Amino acid sequence: MEDIKKLLAKVAPGKEVAEGTQYPTIELEPNEVRAVAKKLKEAGFDYLINLTGVDYTDALGTVYHISSSTNKTAVVVLKTKTADRENPVLYTVCDIWKSADLYEREVFDFYGIRFIDHPDMRRIFLRGDWKGFPFRKDYNEVNEMPTTNVNIDDLETLPSITFDKEGKIVEKTKQLFDNNEYVVNFGPQHPATHGVLHLRVSLDGEIVKKVDPNFGYIHRGIEKMCESLTYPQILPYTERLDYLSGSINRHAFCMCVEKAAGIEVPQRAQYIRCIFDELTRIASHLLGWGCMAMDMGAITAFIYGMRDREKIMDIFEENAGGRLMPAYSIIGGLTKDVVPNFQQTISEFVAYMRESIKEYHTLFTGNPIATGRMHNVGWLTKETAVALGTTGPTGRASGWSNDVRKIAPYAAYDKVKFKEVLRNTDTCKGDSFDRYIIRLDEVLESLNIIEQLNENLPDDGVNVKVPAIVKLPEGEYYQRAESARGDFGVYIKSDGNKNPYRVKFRSPCMTLISALDPLCKGEKIADLITIGASLDYVIPCADR
Amino acid sequence: MEVKNLRVKSMNHVTFNDNEYLEQYVEELKKGGVNVAIGCLDDCINWGRSHSVWPLTFATACCGIEFMCVGAARTDFARFGWEVTRNSPRQSDVVFVAGTIVNKMAPVLKRLYDQMAEPKYVIAMGGCAISGGPFKNSYNVVKGVNEIIPVDVYVPGCPPRPNAVLYGMLQMERKIKLEGFFKLPKKPAITPEEKVWAERLAKEEEARKAAKGIK
Numbered sequence: 001m002e003d004i005k006k007l008l009a010k011v012a013p014g015k016e017v018a019e020g021t022q023y024p025t026i027e028l029e030p031n032e033v034r035a036v037a038k039k040l041k042e043a044g045f046d047y048l049i050n051l052t053g054v055d056y057t058d059a060l061g062t063v064y065h066i067s068s069s070t071n072k073t074a075v076v077v078l079k080t081k082t083a084d085r086e087n088p089v090l091y092t093v094c095d096i097w098k099s100a101d102l103y104e105r106e107v108f109d110f111y112g113i114r115f116i117d118h119p120d121m122r123r124i125f126l127r128g129d130w131k132g133f134p135f136r137k138d139y140n141e142v143n144e145m146p147t148t149n150v151n152i153d154d155l156e157t158l159p160s161i162t163f164d165k166e167g168k169i170v171e172k173t174k175q176l177f178d179n180n181e182y183v184v185n186f187g188p189q190h191p192a193t194h195g196v197l198h199l200r201v202s203l204d205g206e207i208v209k210k211v212d213p214n215f216g217y218i219h220r221g222i223e224k225m226c227e228s229l230t231y232p233q234i235l236p237y238t239e240r241l242d243y244l245s246g247s248i249n250r251h252a253f254c255m256c257v258e259k260a261a262g263i264e265v266p267q268r269a270q271y272i273r274c275i276f277d278e279l280t281r282i283a284s285h286l287l288g289w290g291c292m293a294m295d296m297g298a299i300t301a302f303i304y305g306m307r308d309r310e311k312i313m314d315i316f317e318e319n320a321g322g323r324l325m326p327a328y329s330i331i332g333g334l335t336k337d338v339v340p341n342f343q344q345t346i347s348e349f350v351a352y353m354r355e356s357i358k359e360y361h362t363l364f365t366g367n368p369i370a371t372g373r374m375h376n377v378g379w380l381t382k383e384t385a386v387a388l389g390t391t392g393p394t395g396r397a398s399g400w401s402n403d404v405r406k407i408a409p410y411a412a413y414d415k416v417k418f419k420e421v422l423r424n425t426d427t428c429k430g431d432s433f434d435r436y437i438i439r440l441d442e443v444l445e446s447l448n449i450i451e452q453l454n455e456n457l458p459d460d461g462v463n464v465k466v467p468a469i470v471k472l473p474e475g476e477y478y479q480r481a482e483s484a485r486g487d488f489g490v491y492i493k494s495d496g497n498k499n500p501y502r503v504k505f506r507s508p509c510m511t512l513i514s515a516l517d518p519l520c521k522g523e524k525i526a527d528l529i530t531i532g533a534s535l536d537y538v539i540p541c542a543d544r
Numbered sequence: 545m546e547v548k549n550l551r552v553k554s555m556n557h558v559t560f561n562d563n564e565y566l567e568q569y570v571e572e573l574k575k576g577g578v579n580v581a582i583g584c585l586d587d588c589i590n591w592g593r594s595h596s597v598w599p600l601t602f603a604t605a606c607c608g609i610e611f612m613c614v615g616a617a618r619t620d621f622a623r624f625g626w627e628v629t630r631n632s633p634r635q636s637d638v639v640f641v642a643g644t645i646v647n648k649m650a651p652v653l654k655r656l657y658d659q660m661a662e663p664k665y666v667i668a669m670g671g672c673a674i675s676g677g678p679f680k681n682s683y684n685v686v687k688g689v690n691e692i693i694p695v696d697v698y699v700p701g702c703p704p705r706p707n708a709v710l711y712g713m714l715q716m717e718r719k720i721k722l723e724g725f726f727k728l729p730k731k732p733a734i735t736p737e738e739k740v741w742a743e744r745l746a747k748e749e750e751a752r753k754a755a756k757g758i759k
Contacts, residue, residue, distance in 0.1 A: 125684075126647075126684065127647065134683050134684075143683070145692075146648075146651055188649065188652055189602060189656055190631070191601045195604065195608075196649060216646075216648050217646065217648050218604050218643070218644060218646060219646055219684055220644055220682050220684060220685055221683050222679075224682070225679070225682055237678065240678070243605065243606035243609060287609070287612075303616055306613060306616030307616065307618070309616075310613070310617070323705060324610060325703070540604070540644075
């Protein structure tokens with residue numbers, strides 16, 4: 001903490017580091033952001049975790065959470081705001097951190113803040129004809145359900161703003177594709193997009209030249225809804241973001257609120273939460289494995305994966321009550337204690353699953369068709385992974401150590417021994433096969449964690465008494481958790497009321513989708529499916 | 545199953561009796577007499593149709609995962625002849641609307657439905673497809689797919705269990721069996737929702753033409 005503060009004093013001289021915040025925070029004027037960001041990047045802060053837009057009612061602003069791929073535990077927060085609500089502009093950082101590209105488009109979509117020199121200021125989630133900016137506090141437009149698809153044409157022109165020679169802001173447009181380019185529409189209704197994602201793929205024969213993802217076909221506005229709900233009411237929505245790592249998301253949100261409200265959760269609850277997180281991760285990886293195999297034409301693998309997934313669903317149902325959405329964690333602990341034979345069921349499952357993984361390898365990993373489709377396809381280098389912020393198994397397959405369970409241990413993860421599954425730490429380059437195999441390896445590692453937690457389950461109750469209306473003290477809170485797809489984050493800005501002022505969920509899937517373009521460039525169109533499956537994204541998590 | 549003296553607001557007593565009322569209704573209709581040949585042919589064709597329904601693989605959100613579970617090993621819907629999931633709407637008979645439909649997706653879903661061949665059916669799966677579910681208050685969510693397309697069977701849940709989906713499928717089968725195949729409309733019947741839709745479309749078309757004319 002102290003050396004980060006020294007570094008901040010060096011990169012932003014004269015700026016005060018705010019006291020009493022979770023991470024070192026500095027507030028900047030809009031025109032200072034780029035200079036500080038560049039210096040931070042040079043000092044090793046190359047991973048932009050999150051970029052959040054905030055409406056301060058008198059001003060509109062952004063919050064940057066920045067970390068590093070080398071000094072992993074360090075997190076710095078930059079803040080900036082502009083008082084102009086009519087035509088707000090800020091400076092882009094998307095050339096410094098590439099992941100800011102989509103985040104800034106999102107901020108424009110929600111708040112109407114345009115970023116100077118950002119090459120692509122289209123709306124990202126909402127339709128082009130949408131009136132108003134829904135996340136502003138004074139938003140009261142009525143948008144009717146559209147009936148035609150005519151606005152799809154707007155996807156071609158990329159508006160942007162920049163300075164001319166006299167220093168005035170001018171508007172520019174650019175065409176996304178040339179007139180003679182051959183563009184194929186992929187989705188939104190396509191079984192291999194894992195949801196409703198619309199990709200526009202420019203082709204040269206069979207070779208992919210450019211991929212342009214078009215989001216928003218499942219944008220449900222969860223974050224805006226959260227602003228009018230109380231903290232316990234938000235919990236079910238967190239599970240429906242990334243439904244495959246539902247209990248992890250819920251756990252992360254509970255932790256964020258508990259940390260802010262100063263609620264101490266019993267050890268037993270933390271252990272059981274971690275067991276459920278790992279079970280969720282296994283279930284997610286099994287489904288990801290099955291779907292990847294199915295995308296390559298192997299139905300059997302999918303059936304096998306789902307067969308073992310049902311065993312996890314049974315454990316969820318027996319203990320929590322829910323299947324896909326266990327709804328187990330609440331603020332202050334768990335809804336109820338586990339059933340008496342929980343420990344025995346878990347140990348039986350661990351033994352069973354270890355055998356199953358061997359079966360999976362025999363069934364699919366060595367298959368010549370599968371290996372031919374996966375080896376040497378979709379190379380992702382470590383630098384690109386860090387720049388795009390593709391965390392989780394995808395980043396680790398390229399040798400980027402980014403496991404939040406190791407970096408910032410939460411709940412019971414500091415009490416168990418496990419190793420972070422990494423591949424290609426020497427070559428710093430991962431292909432589809434690495435991303436495939438790392439998931440199966442992670443399942444084995446998760447089983448180790450579950451076994452250790454299950455054997456040492458403490459006995460001190462599963463929840464503490466929490467008032468029905470939870471009020472958080474004024475301030476900003478951020479909590480990271482390792483979901484099945486990577487670095488999941490919860491940002492809460494509270495003004496002391498019973499409902500939050502702003503909630504933002506850092507979605508690991510959005511950055512994964514942004515990796516499609518650099519990964520698929522130069523590959524065959526058929527490999528787009530394999531690469532997409534190997535990234536294992538969930539669209540409702542990206543769209544929120 | 546015989547349930548007596550149950551009182552639930554807005555739910556008929558017969559609904560508890562495993563929905564037998566549909567069959568009873570048809571029995572009553574047939575009392576008046578039905579053409580023997582066509583009646584038998586109807587039964588025969590519908591028996592075949594109802595046991596070979598091809599669903600469209602359409603899933604937007606969480607319910608899609610439970611839909612996949614219905615297709616997987618434990619609750620295998622191949623037992624009922626539903627296993628041929630088609631990726632093209634032109635080849636499918638039924639669409640499971642599994643997940644939330646938002647404003648941007650609504651025209652796409654409508655187009656998918658229009659591309660399906662008659663006779664076609666819709667199953668609204670989960671709270672979001674029925675009424676907007678937990679996202680009802682959102683600025684971008686369609687409050688139930690029946691605003692866009694006519695729905696045959698509603699399967700409640702968030703998400704519904706695979707067993708619930710199977711029950712919904714069996715209700716769908718029962719509904720198909722009751723239809724007079726030779727009486728099915730050649731042209732799709734225009735439902736009130738579709739009428740509203742057509743009016744809106746015409747209005748937008750007019751507005752577009754007017755805008756072009758000014759330019």
